[in-house]
Amino acid sequence: MHDIRxxxxxxxxxxxDLARRGLEPVAQRLLAWDEERRQAQTALQDxxxxxxxxxxxxxxxxxxxxxxxxxxxxxxxxxxQMEALEEQARAVExxxxxxxxxxxxxxxxxxxDGPDESANEIRHVWGTRREFTFTPKQHFELGEALGQxxxxxxxxxxxxxxxxxxxxxxxxxxxxxxxxxxLHVGEHDFVxxxxxxxxxxxxxxGTDKLPKFADQxxxxxxxxxxxxxxxxxxxxxxxxxxxxxxxxxLRMTALTQCFRSEAGSAGxxxxxxxxxxxxxxxxxxxxxxPEQSEAEHERMTRCxxxxxxxxxxxxxxMLLCAGDTGFGAAKTFDLEAWLPGQDAWxxxxxxxxxxxxxxxRMNARFRPQxxxxxxxxxxxxxxxxxxxxxxxxxxxxxxxxxxxxxxxxALLPYMGGLARIG
RNA sequence: GGAGAGAUGGCCGAGCGGCUUAAGGCGCACGCUUGGAAAGCGUGUGUACGUUAAUAGCGUACCGAGGGUUCGAAUCCCUCUCUCUCCGCCA
Numbered sequence: 262m263h264d265i266r267x268x269x270x271x272x273x274x275x276x277x278d279l280a281r282r283g284l285e286p287v288a289q290r291l292l293a294w295d296e297e298r299r300q301a302q303t304a305l306q307d308x309x310x311x312x313x314x315x316x317x318x319x320x321x322x323x324x325x326x327x328x329x330x331x332x333x334x335x336x337x338x339x340x341x342q343m344e345a346l347e348e349q350a351r352a353v354e355x356x357x358x359x360x361x362x363x364x365x366x367x368x369x370x371x372x373x374d375g376p377d378e379s380a381n382e383i384r385h386v387w388g389t390r391r392e393f394t395f396t397p398k399q400h401f402e403l404g405e406a407l408g409q410x411x412x413x414x415x416x417x418x419x420x421x422x423x424x425x426x427x428x429x430x431x432x433x434x435x436x437x438x439x440x441x442x443x444l445h446v447g448e449h450d451f452v453x454x455x456x457x458x459x460x461x462x463x464x465x466x467g468t469d470k471l472p473k474f475a476d477q478x479x480x481x482x483x484x485x486x487x488x489x490x491x492x493x494x495x496x497x498x499x500x501x502x503x504x505x506x507x508x509x510x511l512r513m514t515a516l517t518q519c520f521r522s523e524a525g526s527a528g529x530x531x532x533x534x535x536x537x538x539x540x541x542x543x544x545x546x547x548x549x550x551p552e553q554s555e556a557e558h559e560r561m562t563r564c565x566x567x568x569x570x571x572x573x574x575x576x577x578x579m580l581l582c583a584g585d586t587g588f589g590a591a592k593t594f595d596l597e598a599w600l601p602g603q604d605a606w607x608x609x610x611x612x613x614x615x616x617x618x619x620x621x622r623m624n625a626r627f628r629p630q631x632x633x634x635x636x637x638x639x640x641x642x643x644x645x646x647x648x649x650x651x652x653x654x655x656x657x658x659x660x661x662x663x664x665x666x667x668x669x670x671a672l673l674p675y676m677g678g679l680a681r682i683g
Numbered sequence: 684g685g686a687g688a689g690a691u692g693g694c695c696g697a698g699c700g701g702c703u704u705a706a707g708g709c710g711c712a713c714g715c716u717u718g719g720a721a722a723g724c725g726u727g728u729g730u731a732c733g734u735u736a737a738u739a740g741c742g743u744a745c746c747g748a749g750g751g752u753u754c755g756a757a758u759c760c761c762u763c764u765c766u767c768u769c770c771g772c773c774a
Binding site for chain 1 (some may be wrong): 700701702711712728729730732733734740742743745753754755
């Protein structure tokens with residue numbers, strides 16, 4: 262959600278930001294609605310003040326046994342006026358909110374121009390890509406050959422875009438989740454959380470998944486949503502709160518299942534478990550002050566990078582361009598892991614600073630000092646990491662010529678003595 | 684799933700159509716008092732929007748949420764949400 266006062270102050274800058282995302286200007290329309298809304302509100306408030314005075318007068322007269330009929334007639338006409346004004350204000354508000362709710366966040370000036378991922382900037386590359394003495398296989402070839410990655414059974418159970426893991430690979434997935442959580446909790450100062458994976462409309466709206474992306478998520482028959490990411494419950498946990506400034510930053514992490522309908526990605530990544538309806542992810546969320554959020558964004562991205570570094574998986578950090586930056590984000594770094602089997606860099610983490618965009622939608626604030634006025638917090642979210650995709654990265658980078666997979670050193674403590682899968 | 688009881692300011696708690704501009708208490712802040720502290724006394728104490736140069740004033744709204752009745756609603760009616768107690772079922 263946007264600050265209408267910021268828009269009033271500089272409508273041209275607002276429209277310029279939208280243009281960078283390839284959207285039409287809207288400032289003129291919003292300002293006209295805003296003007297109309299304020300006029301109706303002021304007029305309504307006049308009537309409300311009169312109603313208050315009138316009710317008091319009638320009350321006093323009645324106690325004294327006086328005639329109140331003339332005043333009551335005025336009351337009736339007052340109410341008719343108020344209803345009309347209310348309806349007018351509500352109608353304008355409705356239109357303006359409908360538009361505002363669908364407008365993406367303002368972009369950080371550092372975000373480069375560009376229409377799509379081809380314009381993203383490589384910020385740095387870590388690690389050395391392994392030299393293979395054989396042709397590296399893709400993860401699903403390896404997994405299916407091992408008999409531990411089973412799309413046929415998953416299809417029988419649930420349809421396309423699901424997977425069943427067995428034995429060593431199932432263990433490896435669990436080890437990865439455990440390892441990531443332990444790292445963030447033990448070394449990165451995050452608080453481990455267990456959260457619901459079914460959430461309300463409000464939680465989804467506050468984290469900007471609604472109304473625009475309703476078709477990307479699964480909805481239950483009783484009107485709840487399966488979370489597309491733990492960002493939703495973790496961030497929305499502070500909705501409506503006024504936090505003590507001294508308690509910030511809040512750093513939260515959770516390992517959850519995530520559910521995405523993947524509407525619109527028919528035909529993309531159909532093989533393997535790169536793009537599933539259900540996957541595990543360790544999510545990091547930070548709630549902080551406007552002053553600290555930039556530094557927290559860097560810090561959080563480093564936390565995600567550390568996972569890949571400990572696992573020894575080459576990656577590169579991308580600064581997303583305007584056209585590729587998500588709806589709620591002001592600035593996003595993607596981490597792309599090297600997948601030798603695919604011979605490609607693939608997204609494995611996305612760390613975004615939403616600034617006060619989500620905070621406004623969910624009314625999450627903090628009090629800088631005792632007695633000071635509340636201000637909106639800044640919220641950040643990042644994958645640390647997507648477990649399924651990390652599993653893929655481990656398999657492809659640590660594969661051996663015989664189709665077995667060597668367990669990375671960092672995961673050995675979690676593997677119950679299993680050092681090689683297959 | 685069944686039966687019942689609730690939801691009032693940071694917290695406790697009264698009010699159940701107009702003498703409420705939400706009593707009273709606790710907490711907190713500031714001041715007076717004191718050698719210092721405690722006690723005591725006094726003053727203040729939320730959020731949003733509008734107005735405004737203003738985080739100053741002033742106005743309006745907010746007593747779980749949303750509707751309704753009324754000249755007037757914390758108070759009456761309807762719907763919903765959540766909490767608590769008991770019963771049933773259950774990992």
